Amino acid sequence: MIAGIPILVREPAGYLRSELELLAQTSRDAERRRDSLDKVGTDAGLPGVSLDRHRDLLNAEIAQAETFLALLEPTVAGMGADSSEALGARPSGWTTEALLPYLLRDWTSTAELEAVSDRIGAALKHLFPDPANTSVVFAACGAGGLLAEIPADFDRVLGYDLTLPVLGAARCLLDGNSLEIALPRAIKEAGRITLRKRDPRSPSARVDLVAMDALDTAFADGSVDCVITSFLIDLIPDPAKLADEISRILGRDGILINYGPSGPLKAFWRFDQPETAAFLEAAGFTVVSAEAYRATYLDLSRDCPSWSFQNHVCYLTCARKAVPAAERPSLASPLPTELPEIIPIHFPGAKLIRRQGLGSQPTHTTIFRHEGIPGRVNTVRIGADAARIMALVDGQRTVSAIAELLARETPALPVDVVCRAFERYFQQRLLSWRRCPPKEPTARPG
Ligand SMILES: C[S@@+](CC[C@H](N)C(=O)[O-])C[C@H]1O[C@@H](n2cnc3c(N)ncnc32)[C@H](O)[C@@H]1O
Incomplete structure (x- = not known):
């Protein structure tokens, strides 16, 4: 258990060390680049303003790593980093750096988060008119902002992911705290941004966060009523394995709610409406409803005006676990x-x-x-x-x-x-x- 997060992976000590080592490594790399910046920049003839931008960017990276490490303290203090074990075989999620935009989208009251959570919330309400005694789990929950929006009347709400520092941040924010994150001044003039829950007074479900592999969870067979995935199946290399694991943990009549874009036209697995339906049917689900929305993807331009973002069609698909034919x-x-x-x-x-x-x-x-x-x-x-x-x-x-x-x-x-x-x-x-x-x-x- 680290910072209120149970570690339910197969090799918890190795996983933990490697997550910490990644943060420490990010910080060390940034320090090394900062130390050599003046010489490398001057040799290349970079103007002072560009050198300042690089220095500021590296300082922000170091400060971010320190913030995330501090979130996982004091439990991990003194664990030390054994890099040979840390770099051994282990499941991993995304890097903390790659999830930073998700932290900003989820915890700065963006219209984008509100739109996604409204769509998922409406599907939950329709599928579970009586949510008491119902468990909802969010596979690969990332920064966890969508968990804060799940109606309070669900009996059990749990999110899991493999990026421990971001789970640490999500735990802190779900608990009602605020969190300051350093940002490069080129994208946020103040050099930092404060993350917090959209409406700290609004009742939300008690949410558990767990470090767990979405392809190899610790849930018992048939123990979950609803699994939510968003921005996941189009991104992971083996979506069929994910669907198998979801089917294993869902109980009879269990529901999968998936939200996200199709992925590129040339992708091997692609998830537009017809291909999602065919994929889910083959994985043993019956599609109950499917809707398409044009949506922005990581639009942070309100707080970070120079931020660029994408705009694409996202599909909300609800499917029920099919029972054996007999x-x-x-x-x-x-x-x-x-x-x-x-x-x-x-x-x-x-x-x-x-x-x-x-x-x-x-x-x-x-x-x-x-x-x-x-x-x-x-x-x-x-x-x-x-x-x-x-x-x-x-x-x-x-x-x-x-x-x-x-x-x-x-x-x-x-x-x-x-x-x-x-x-x-x-x-x-x-x-x-x-x-x-x-x-x-x-x-x-x-
Ligand atoms: C694009 S992000 C989406 C995050 C979140 N679902 C959302 O919509 O905001 C993909 C997430 O999948 C997680 N992930 C990837 N592979 C995973 C795995 N095998 N087990 C658990 N999480 C995983 C990453 O760490 C990352 O948080």
Whole structure:
């Protein structure tokens, strides 16, 4: 655990040393270049103003490295840097320098961050109307600004990345602190910029940050409800491996939300709308929605007027983890003979809403709502016994298991009544269903 960040990589000590060594190396290289600047610059005939720019740039690099090292103190003080171990095999993310623009975009209240987080936030709200007990994780979260914008009512929010110094900065900022970063005067006249949360008073979810490889996470199989990726799949060399890992950690019906540009026209893997959909289908996902937006990429020109930036189309794709074909929910009515042993399943967004009318003779009604067709809400009024049946549908119990439970409750419902009720619900498409997975053969002794 470093600066509040668990290190969940395979070789934590080597990883840690190498992250620190990279920072120390950046600082040493900048010092060396600064020391030789006068001689090299004068020999080349560089004017004084150019020498000043180089000196200022190198000073900013050294100051930045010191800021990031200080964020990881005091836990790492005295660890020392063993460069032979540090430079051994290890997974790595981006350099801190490459992520600096992301820190600025995420923590200086930019319109760009707001636009991305609004789009992802709207998708989350639509896909998880009831976010309690829902876990959202952000793979390769970079500077982590998007995590601060995830609605507070999600049960568990966690971001992971491999660039430890930037995770350190994100931890400090998510905790409500501000952070001053040195910048070259050529891009910011003041020579520094203050980073902080967009609105420190707005409630945000408690966010955990973890140093972890997105291709080899520490999550248990099927333990996560939603994975978000942004500006990632178009950039990493092996997106199929990333999709496999995401599929492994997502639970049944788990959701992947991906945001980002397509990447270059000649890229081997390209992620415009049709290629993203084909890629995700092949990786075992079903695309639920896809939208395209024209967006700026790292536009910091408000605070850094000389900053240049790109403008491209970004795609927001939401996909659901597909279940094995044999276990896929069916909408057809089951045969009466198989009815007792099938597993009823609720459609997305299924809810029981109990309404109490006010007045001298209060009335109680129960509404059952679901989205049998994604995005289209269907509501029906149901009776008290139907509500008891629906409440026991959990995607695990069979029809007969539910009927037996209700036969033991008070007031009891006869097994055949419950089975007939299920038959009607399937015909009315209030529920879908799947067959039980085949039982594992029991191991024979010896
Ligand atoms: C372009 S940045 C995007 C950051 C963030 N997703 C955002 O949209 O602001 C790519 C991020 O992927 C991280 N990254 C690359 N490979 C990774 C890996 N194998 N595991 C974890 N993070 C990784 C980098 O460290 C970097 O933070």
